[in-house]
Amino acid sequence: MLAPVVLLLVSNATAQGTPLPRNTVIPPATWDAAITEGKQKSQVMAILDHLCNRIGPRLTSSDNLQNACEWSREWLKDLGYDNARLDRWGEFPVGFNRGPWSGEVLAPIKKALVCNTPAWSAGTHGRQEGPLVLAPTSEEDAKERATELQGAWLLMKQRPRRSLSGRARRITKACQEAGALGYVYSGRKTRNGMKKGIVHENLLLTGGNYRIRWNKLPAFPRVQVRWDQFQELVAMLEKRQEVRLAFDIRNWFKKGPIPLYNVVADLVGSEKPNEFVVVSGHIDSWDGAAGTTDNGTGTATTLEAARILKAIGARPKRTIRFMLWSGEEQGLMGSRSWVQKNRKDVKVNCQAALVHDGGTNYAGGIVGTKAQLPLLLRAFAGFHTIDSSLPFQVTEGRQPSYGSDHTSFISIGAPGFYWKQEGNAQYRYTHHTQYDTFDAAVPAYQAQTAL
Ligand SMILES: [Zn+2]
Structure with a gap:
């Protein structure tokens, strides 16, 4: 179905109204x-393909993110958005990039491991092979077992915290000094989906x-192994089998500061150019897979909406501002910064800020307050007819509580909206996981949402 973005944008609804079967x-x-x-001419999947497969995952501070921002800006310029630009919102102290990574069990059986490391953490020095032993539980333990730890991979029974405590740091330092290769820990056993x-x-x-x-870069690898495979490693150690592992993880850092940008392009309004509607998604992603559902889909639908409106020569009365945020995954950093920088303008002139960050499901509706409802009903009238198999509803209620860039607008009292996304795609299966790959996207849902 063709739905939310394009048609709302040109609807320019201002007056109060009642639900209508067709849009007036x-x-x-x-x-x-x-x-x-x-x-009939949708390019949304081609855009997504380029973002996820040609450019790849787009971690904030990575070269891929910069490439994606520049590519999007040029793509918008080529459509005729002469004002397409990168708007700098901040910087990170150090950049982080990944090359290929792999892991394997060499003994007592041979087997490939499904694994990864956190972003901004150490990789290996090429392929590093060694025995697997239990990680020490204290600094003293590490010192006593220094000979055993040398050249070994260390199995951690408890998943490490994102930031190591002082005690964990001291143990790690002792392991490093002993010449251990790195930690191996378990991925998640299970995760609940959004549907019960x-x-x-x-x-x-x-x-x-x-x-x-930069002068104190992480140097000790932390490798996460798929839960079921990790259990096999534990069982082998419990049977006192000699286990040998090898990992080859090409993580690399880039000296900062790394400048960071949002992408912005305006379809300037013909009657009230100062007033604007934001159509947006976030261009950054985590980098364990391709960053498709979070949030290549929202980026692609935003770019496709911009394309459609240019292609048909739409002349909205108010400005439509297409925005691709970055730093979303680290705490809505790009949108918060932009909203704060333009606070007065946003408060006075922003008519609505629409955020697509709900994965690959289709835009099945929008939620508004009682006061917003008449306007939303009028603006979205007829959307349910675009594709009868993908219903669209306007409902009264609170904005979905998922932390995304719409909350940067709501926090200053501006009308931020997050599409209610519906469909069969399993968001929690792909969200930040190894399965967030291009094939997770649903072409019909993408085409609908861009509209
Ligand atoms: Zn997201």
């Missing part, structure tokens, strides 16, 4: 042209702490 605020010719363009009763197994989540310093 979007000129019929614009409505028809947008639907034809979005349904659905449980996902064996997920490797990616996270990480960007607050690192």
Whole structure:
């Protein structure tokens, strides 16, 4: 279905109204042209393919993110958005990039391991092979077992915290001094889906702490292994079998400060150019997979919406501002910064800020307060007819509580909205996991949401 973004944008609804079977605020010719363009000439999957497969995951501070921001800006310029630009919002002290990574069991059996490391953490020095032994539980233990730890991988029964405590840091230092190769710990056993009763197994989540310093870079690898495989390693050690592992993990750091940007482009309004509607997604992602559902999908639908409106020569009365945020995964950093920097303008002129960050499901509705409801009903009238198999509803209620960039707007009293996304895609299966790959996206849902 063609839905939210494009058609809302040109609807320019201002007056109070009641639910209508068809939309009366979007000129019929614009409505028809947008639907034809979005349904028959959709490029949304080609955009997503480029972002996720050609550029790859887009961790904030990575070269990939910078490439994606520049590519998006040029893509918008090529569409005719002469004002497409990168808006700097901050910097990170150190950049982080990944090359390929792999792990394997060499003995007592041969087997590939599904593994990863947190972002902004150490990789290996090429391929590093060694026995697997239990990680020490104290500094003294590490010192006493120094000979055993030398050249060994250390099995940690408890998952390490994102930031190591003082005690954990001291143990790690002793392991490093003994010449150990790094920690091996378990991925998650299970994770509940958003729908009751659905449980996902064996997920490797990616996270990480960007607050690192160039003169004190992380140097001791922390390798997460899929839960079921980790249990096999534990069982082998319990049977006193000699276990040998090898990991080859190409993580590398880049000296900062690394400048960070949001991407911005305006379709300037013909009557009230100062007033604007934001259409957005976040271009950054975690980097354990391709960053498709979180949030390549929102980036691709935003860019496709911009394309459709240009292609049909839409002339909205108010400005439509297409925005791709970055630093979202580290705490909505790009949107918060932009909203604060433009606080007065946002408070006075921002009519709505729409955020797509709910994965690959389709835009099935929008939620508003009682006061917002008449306006939303009028603006979205007829959207349910775009694709009868993908219903669209306007409902009264609170914004979904998922932390995303709409809350940066709400926090200063501006109208931020997060699409209610519906469909069969399992968000919690792909969200920040090894399965967030291009094939997780659903083409029909993407085409609908761009509209
Ligand atoms: Zn996200």
